[in-house]
Amino acid sequence: MEGGWPAGGGFLLYLTVSLLLPGKGDTFTINCSGFDQHGVDPAAFQSVFDRKAFRPVVNNSIPTRVNISFTLSAILEVNAQLQLLTSFLWMNLMWDNAFISWNPEECVSIDQLTVSAENLWLPDVFIVESMDVDGAPPGLTAIVSSEGRMKYDRPVRVTSICNLDIFYFPFDQQNCTFTFSSFLHTVDSILLGMDKEVWEITDTSRNLIQTQGEWELLGINKATPKMWVGSNLYDQIMFYVAIRRRPSLYIINLLVPSGFLVAIDALSFYLPAESENRAPFKITLLLGYNVFLLMMNDLLPATGTPLISVYFALCLSLMVISLLETIFITHLLHMATTQPPPMPWWLHSLLLNCTSPWKCCSAAPGKGNKGLGLTHLHGVKEPVELVGKMPGPREAELNGCPGSPRTHLVNLWVQFSHMMDTLLFRLYLLFMATFIITVIVLWNT
Structure with a gap:
């Protein structure tokens, strides 16, 4: 169709x-x-x-x-x-x-x-x-x-x-x-x-x-x-x-070893300040912590800034501060036992106020260094060796102490060094505790 x-x-x-x-x-x-x-x-x-x-x-x-x-x-x-x-x-x-x-x-x-x-x-x-x-x-x-x-x-x-x-x-x-x-x-x-x-x-x-x-x-x-x-x-x-x-893998391999190293660094403050091994020990710990961070770097995220990286950085900073504190105290002790400068009056008054009511001078040589509440320091030269000779009775009476003025000055600086070591150690512990608590609180939020 x-x-x-x-x-x-x-x-x-x-x-x-x-x-x-x-x-x-x-x-x-x-x-x-x-x-x-x-x-x-x-x-x-x-x-x-x-x-x-x-x-x-x-x-x-x-x-x-x-x-x-x-x-x-x-x-x-x-x-x-x-x-x-x-x-x-x-x-x-x-x-x-x-x-x-x-x-x-x-x-x-x-x-x-x-x-x-x-x-x-x-x-x-x-x-x-x-x-x-x-x-x-x-x-x-x-x-x-x-x-x-x-x-x-x-x-x-x-x-x-x-x-x-x-x-x-x-x-x-x-x-x-x-x-x-x-x-x-x-x-x-x-x-x-x-x-x-x-x-x-x-x-x-x-x-x-x-x-x-x-x-x-x-x-x-x-x-x-x-x-x-x-x-x-x-x-x-x-x-x-x-x-x-x-998190178990990272706790065992990262947090626990890091915590051990920081704890050992804190305990190293109990080594005598006059010891020659204190500073090398802290340097060894610092180098070991850097090696630990390099070995564990593969376990950390490649990008961003996680809180654990801040934790490691602060731990490293604490160990560096601890080493600097040891260097400072070693310098003070060396200065006190070699060429102690005159102590400012405000520092002398501070020592008098901070110490227990002992006489602010050295005791007799035969009775040890108890006049300032100090024990005998290993490695510190005897006052006779520092001054060269014992002062006469008349000179001691004029100075208000039965010993040498040089010995008195040395003991004052040594006492100040120990006080600074104790103070900085307590500040170190306070900062470390604050930092650890802050990190734990952040991790729990």
Whole structure:
């Protein structure tokens, strides 16, 4: 007929309209003649396989609801330098396919089948934070029920962006997100939902997680925000995954050795100030602590400034201050026993006020140096050797003490050196205790 459609063109038009327009439910009922006890004839599903390029609905104005859940089965790596979380997930997708239905009573009681996923329409759901290509293995299958309910599970290794905060390392907790959304379909075509509660996902992940290494799963929460891209609105489900680092490795290898070295440095103050081994001992400790930091550098985060780095820096500073204090006291003792300068009156008065009520002068040589509450110093020259000769009685009476003025001055400077050593040691302990308590409080917040 003139102006009419060719036979072939009319068939294609009919096929297209039948796919796009609403139709009766019987149109997509699977013929049970292809079912038997030994399997299913692929020809029974051929019409469904031919429609896999189309979203499986009988009315395109009705969006397909895709239910999403997942199981976190492994936390493989947390890269603080690149801000990446590598994990292994089992993704579970469920939706309805209006092109598939059959009556189990007429089809030898078969109520579900396993069909190759390559032959079916699959929702283009992806993880927004993922930074690598989907690594799902090929040849996956989907479970199809007689009502057209599709269930598609696939394993995937996800390397996702995660905003990592390493300030509290190694007692840190991280919150990473997995946002599920569609590539192309807006809310008019695909709506996302869940067929499991969040607590079920959390409990299943805790029970099935394979790695018992550095990280442990704390909990999972969800949110359902919409995402605008230009004028298009996309549905999405955002899961917040909270993980915590197991700090035992870092406590044993970092904090405990560092604490031992600082404690030994504090105890070294009990070595006699006149000892020649005190300063070399502190220098050896300082060098050993630097070697320790170099060896343990690989265990620390490569980026950022975690609190533990501040802790190590302050420990190193304490050891340097301790060495400087020893150098200062050694200098005072050397000056007191060689060429003691005249003591200022205010310093002399301070010594009189700070000491117990002993006479502020040396006792007789035969009774030891008890006049100022001091014991005899090992390595300090005797007053006779320092002065060269014993003063006469008349000179001693004029000076108010039964000994030499030089001896009296030496003992005053020695006493001042010991007082400064005690004072600086107490300040050292106060600063160390304040610093350690502050770090512990910060780690516990």
